[in-house]
Amino acid sequence: MPQSPSLLELQRAFADSMLGEHYPLAACVRPHGLKAEQRLQVYRNIVMITATDVLRTSYPAVLALVGEEFFSVAATRYLRTYPSQSGNLQDYGAHFADFLAVMPEALSLDYLADVARLEWARQQAYLAGESAPLDSSRAGAVVNSGLHLLLRPDVHLISSLHPVLDIWRFSQAPSPEGLSLGTGGQHILVWRDKDQVAMQAIDQPASRFIAALIEGASMDKAYAKATEDETEFDLQGLITLLLHHQLICAIEEHTT
Amino acid sequence: MEPTLSGPVSIPVRAGIGLRPPHMALVMDEKPDAHWFEVHSENFFGGIEMIGLLERVRRDYPVSLHGVGLSLGSADGLRMAHLEKLSRLIERIEPGLVSEHICWGAIGNVHLNELLPLPYTEEALDTMVERVLVVQEFLGRRILLENLSSYLEFSHSTIPEWEFVAALSRRSGCGLLLDVNNVYVNSINHGFDAEAYIRAMPADAVAEIHLAGHTRKEHLNVPLLIDTHDRRVSPEVWALFDLAVRLLGPKPTLIEWDQQIPDFSVLQAEAALAEELMHAPIAITA
Ligand SMILES: [Fe+2]
Numbered sequence: 023m024p025q026s027p028s029l030l031e032l033q034r035a036f037a038d039s040m041l042g043e044h045y046p047l048a049a050c051v052r053p054h055g056l057k058a059e060q061r062l063q064v065y066r067n068i069v070m071i072t073a074t075d076v077l078r079t080s081y082p083a084v085l086a087l088v089g090e091e092f093f094s095v096a097a098t099r100y101l102r103t104y105p106s107q108s109g110n111l112q113d114y115g116a117h118f119a120d121f122l123a124v125m126p127e128a129l130s131l132d133y134l135a136d137v138a139r140l141e142w143a144r145q146q147a148y149l150a151g152e153s154a155p156l157d158s159s160r161a162g163a164v165v166n167s168g169l170h171l172l173l174r175p176d177v178h179l180i181s182s183l184h185p186v187l188d189i190w191r192f193s194q195a196p197s198p199e200g201l202s203l204g205t206g207g208q209h210i211l212v213w214r215d216k217d218q219v220a221m222q223a224i225d226q227p228a229s230r231f232i233a234a235l236i237e238g239a240s241m242d243k244a245y246a247k248a249t250e251d252e253t254e255f256d257l258q259g260l261i262t263l264l265l266h267h268q269l270i271c272a273i274e275e276h277t278t
Numbered sequence: 279m280e281p282t283l284s285g286p287v288s289i290p291v292r293a294g295i296g297l298r299p300p301h302m303a304l305v306m307d308e309k310p311d312a313h314w315f316e317v318h319s320e321n322f323f324g325g326i327e328m329i330g331l332l333e334r335v336r337r338d339y340p341v342s343l344h345g346v347g348l349s350l351g352s353a354d355g356l357r358m359a360h361l362e363k364l365s366r367l368i369e370r371i372e373p374g375l376v377s378e379h380i381c382w383g384a385i386g387n388v389h390l391n392e393l394l395p396l397p398y399t400e401e402a403l404d405t406m407v408e409r410v411l412v413v414q415e416f417l418g419r420r421i422l423l424e425n426l427s428s429y430l431e432f433s434h435s436t437i438p439e440w441e442f443v444a445a446l447s448r449r450s451g452c453g454l455l456l457d458v459n460n461v462y463v464n465s466i467n468h469g470f471d472a473e474a475y476i477r478a479m480p481a482d483a484v485a486e487i488h489l490a491g492h493t494r495k496e497h498l499n500v501p502l503l504i505d506t507h508d509r510r511v512s513p514e515v516w517a518l519f520d521l522a523v524r525l526l527g528p529k530p531t532l533i534e535w536d537q538q539i540p541d542f543s544v545l546q547a548e549a550a551l552a553e554e555l556m557h558a559p560i561a562i563t564a
Pocket residue numbers: 424457488534
């Protein structure tokens with residue numbers, strides 16, 4: 023580190039000092055009664071607290087499941103692995119599920135990453151843009167056709183081998199009977215309902231149908247996906263659910 | 279929903295309150311006494327509900343947009359995506375004032391999401407001036423730039439902070455948001471005369487004043503004040519504010535409180551104290 027670094031050199035070294043173990047910038051800081059490292063550490067702590075607080079707000083169920091101490095270890099390591107890439111802190115924490123999935127100390131909690139995925143979907147649903155719902159009288163005729171059914175931008179689907187919706191609810195309001203983890207996977211539809219986030223478990227064929235729609239498949243292709251293993255698929259029931267909550271925003275014809 | 283605002287409303291020369299999410303509902307439902315509100319722009323970048331809430335507040339009160347994430351002082355360029363979001367928010371809210379900080383917070387893809395100090399060098403000053411000119415051109419309006427609290431100084435700084443702040447305004451034409459608490463905090467942390475700092479401010483350029491509470495860090499060899507915004511304004515900062523009002527004239531003045539946010543009535547009481555000093559007759563001293 024030169025004695026008079028350029029602005030670029032200084033800012034890179036500052037960022038390294040915040041996210042790493044060392045203080046490459048210390049030589050450029052006036053000690054003024056303290057150690058230069060102490061002054062940099064004040065900033066490192068502030069950066070860390072801000073980032074941890076954001077994760078705490080976005081991932082309340084993960085926090086409840088692992089406890090404060092574990093959470094802050096995870097948050098510290100997460101910041102160093104996936105530093106924020108946005109000036110808007112609402113974007114921070116997008117990779118927390120991926121991080122937890124490979125965090126050695128979390129491997130025994132094999133459902134944790136999926137709970138985090140659900141929480142991130144909840145946040146995205148809450149922050150998604152507005153869209154006018156479809157006039158429901160148009161929807162009846164289009165079932166199982168080559169048309170495309172567009173879901174609202176706040177609609178998300180989380181599929182897990184674990185009962186993550188039950189786990190999420192338990193983490194927020196634990197019941198004395200405890201929670202059984204052996205009840206199999208859950209597929210959860212997440213959307214925004216006024217100023218709240220709504221969640222509902224759907225069955226596997228329905229989740230395959232929704233996943234296909236989200237990927238841009240036409241209705242008939244999505245139907246084929248839903249029924250590919252010949253399990254029974256209640257398409258009418260699912261469409262009724264989507265219409266009831268006004269989750270469809272358009273029906274389009276694509277020529278591709 | 280179509281916007282129903284009828285052009286920007288300027289911020290009055292009164293004491294306003296920093297409006298944070300916990301008080302949004304109260305402000306909309308009860309319309310409490312307040313001369314104006316300032317919000318953090320980034321809180322309203324995503325989330326239709328949030329912007330809708332702010333529009334409702336804006337119908338009843340003048341609103342100032344205060345940014346914390348643009349990172350104007352980054353050596354590697356302006357964050358245009360962020361600026362575009364700010365621009366869209368301004369179009370929708372029609373704020374009386376728009377402000378940001380004399381700082382940086384991001385380099386490359388890494389955002390530290392803090393208000394970080396610049397070295398006070400000619401290079402940093404040139405960078406800031408150029409950025410402010412671009413932003414003002416892009417937004418089609420003057421912005422205010424705020425001096426910041428800091429906990430370190432860079433050894434290669436060549437310009438005193440107050441000269442840097444004044445020069446930025448002179449060269450870019452930006453207004454200044456003088457945070458009197460930040461001046462006090464830095465005067466203790468870096469050992470300079472807070473009054474001289476205030477005297478060095480160009481009175482015409484200062485368009486807003488901030489007041490907030492700070493905390494003293496314990497168990498260190500030297501005093502270190504942290505800009506925590508978690509308590510009432512300290513007596514030393516009130517005294518400095520009094521001086522600023524006499525030297526610069528009364529300015530729109532904001533009470534900032536961001537952590538351990540108290541009852542709204544506490545913020546109103548702080549604002550009332552500021553009003554008293556702003557509108558007190560000038561004492562004649564023997
Ligand atoms: Fe401030």
